[in-house]
Amino acid sequence: MVQFSDIPVVGQVGLIEVNTAFQNDVSPLKVDLIYGTFRSEDGSNYLLPVVKRAENMVVNDTLNHNYLSPTGIEGFTKSACRLLLGDIEKLWKDGKVFGVQCMGGTGAIKIGAEFLARHMNCTTVYYPDPSWEMHGTVFSLSGFKNKIQYRYINRETIEIDFEGLCEDISNAPSDSVVILHACGHNPTGLDPSKEQWRTIAEIMKKRKLIPFFDIAYQGMASGDIEEDTWAVRHFHSEGFEFLCAQSFSKMFTVYNERVGNLTIVQKSGHNIESLKVHLERIIRSIYSSPPNHGARAVFQILSNPELYDEWLSSFKAMAARMIELRKDFRKALEEEGAFRKWNHITDQKGMFILLHLTDNQVEYLRNFHHVYMVKSGRVNVTGLNFTNINYVAKAIIDTLRK
Numbered sequence: 001m002v003q004f005s006d007i008p009v010v011g012q013v014g015l016i017e018v019n020t021a022f023q024n025d026v027s028p029l030k031v032d033l034i035y036g037t038f039r040s041e042d043g044s045n046y047l048l049p050v051v052k053r054a055e056n057m058v059v060n061d062t063l064n065h066n067y068l069s070p071t072g073i074e075g076f077t078k079s080a081c082r083l084l085l086g087d088i089e090k091l092w093k094d095g096k097v098f099g100v101q102c103m104g105g106t107g108a109i110k111i112g113a114e115f116l117a118r119h120m121n122c123t124t125v126y127y128p129d130p131s132w133e134m135h136g137t138v139f140s141l142s143g144f145k146n147k148i149q150y151r152y153i154n155r156e157t158i159e160i161d162f163e164g165l166c167e168d169i170s171n172a173p174s175d176s177v178v179i180l181h182a183c184g185h186n187p188t189g190l191d192p193s194k195e196q197w198r199t200i201a202e203i204m205k206k207r208k209l210i211p212f213f214d215i216a217y218q219g220m221a222s223g224d225i226e227e228d229t230w231a232v233r234h235f236h237s238e239g240f241e242f243l244c245a246q247s248f249s250k251m252f253t254v255y256n257e258r259v260g261n262l263t264i265v266q267k268s269g270h271n272i273e274s275l276k277v278h279l280e281r282i283i284r285s286i287y288s289s290p291p292n293h294g295a296r297a298v299f300q301i302l303s304n305p306e307l308y309d310e311w312l313s314s315f316k317a318m319a320a321r322m323i324e325l326r327k328d329f330r331k332a333l334e335e336e337g338a339f340r341k342w343n344h345i346t347d348q349k350g351m352f353i354l355l356h357l358t359d360n361q362v363e364y365l366r367n368f369h370h371v372y373m374v375k376s377g378r379v380n381v382t383g384l385n386f387t388n389i390n391y392v393a394k395a396i397i398d399t400l401r402k
């Protein structure tokens with residue numbers, strides 16, 4: 001009989017492994033640049049005050065804890081689709097745009113992947129090299145046989161390898177799913193220009209590829225909520241059918257509430273009810289129905305003009321702080337290590353800076369300087385602050401000189 005002890009022994013990997021090592025480090029010097037959660041200047045986890053306000057309203061309005069429907073709160077998903085696509089009133093009515101509330105962005109990617117594998121017979125997924133660490137895993141555990149990474153970055157010039165990207169997706173068989181980071185690419189912080197997005201859309205149309213957008217940092221790349229949806233809206237205007245996984249974790253600082261939405265855009269709306277039944281069945285088989293509280297609070301903010309304005313101004317302040325931190329970090333690195341160019345620190349956008357370090361260098365930073373970051377030197381820019389920014393810059397330069 002099979003026993004639990006027969007299971008091959010494995011260690012923690014990725015973010016979880018780095019975080020465990022950070023928690024076990026007793027040095028007062030330690031610096032946490034690991035997870036993509038927004039930190040205040042004092043290093044503590046930040047909660048948007050408007051979220052607290054909305055949460056209090058939601059708690060007061062909660063009469064019971066009855067199950068939600070598997071596809072979640074309809075008003076929430078509609079607000080989420082509107083945030084992504086703008087005025088959707090008619091499209092919504094016609095069943096050409098609809099949403100499914102999911103457990104964070106990860107949940108939306110999972111439900112989308114299961115749907116594509118079971119109901120569209122998709123077997124091949126393309127995603128960037130590098131990408132968010134779970135893309136490949138989610139798709140292969142959802143039954144995708146072929147996981148192929150398309151070229152995304154030129155590691156010499158620290159720019160997008162646009163030729164490589166185009167060549168790779170041009171070779172994709174039709175009906176392949178292509179994951180596209182809509183903005184604030186994780187981990188490189190490099191997004192295609194509008195011209196490049198147009199070319200990507202042309203290739204994908206010609207090759208009959210299925211776009212699957214992942215948007216976890218809307219507003220955090222350009223500082224503008226609408227501007228960051230440009231790529232998604234462009235594909236929409238080009239007549240694509242597509243999916244988009246939206247994460248509200250970062251935009252609303254509600255990481256552990258698991259607030260997400262899967263937006264589906266289709267050309268014809270006649271079978272929307274049946275599509276929803278397919279999605280409901282997938283959701284029922286995994287977690288039955290989504291949680292209420294976080295999505296209800298986000299919905300409260302998105303549907304109340306006063307709360308929405310408050311959210312928008314705090315959110316813009318968050319985005320502005322990230323831009324300022326990038327400038328300060330670049331300056332500190334230039335002062336310590338003029339032997340290298342550091343322009344990529346301010347050229348990249350969003351929450352992450354990719355330093356392009358080797359595994360040994362990341363290890364060295366951790367062991368000798370107590371500075372923790374994930375593979376390739378991905379840094380959560382908000383983990384930096386006036387107290388540690390020079391220390392981190394010095395540690396990086398020391399590591400590069402070894």
Ligand code: PMP
Binds near residue numbers: 105214215216255258
């Ligand atoms: N996609 C990307 C690109 C991400 O960076 C993240 C979160 N780090 C997710 C999806 C998952 O979002 P969530 O935490 O809401 O599940």
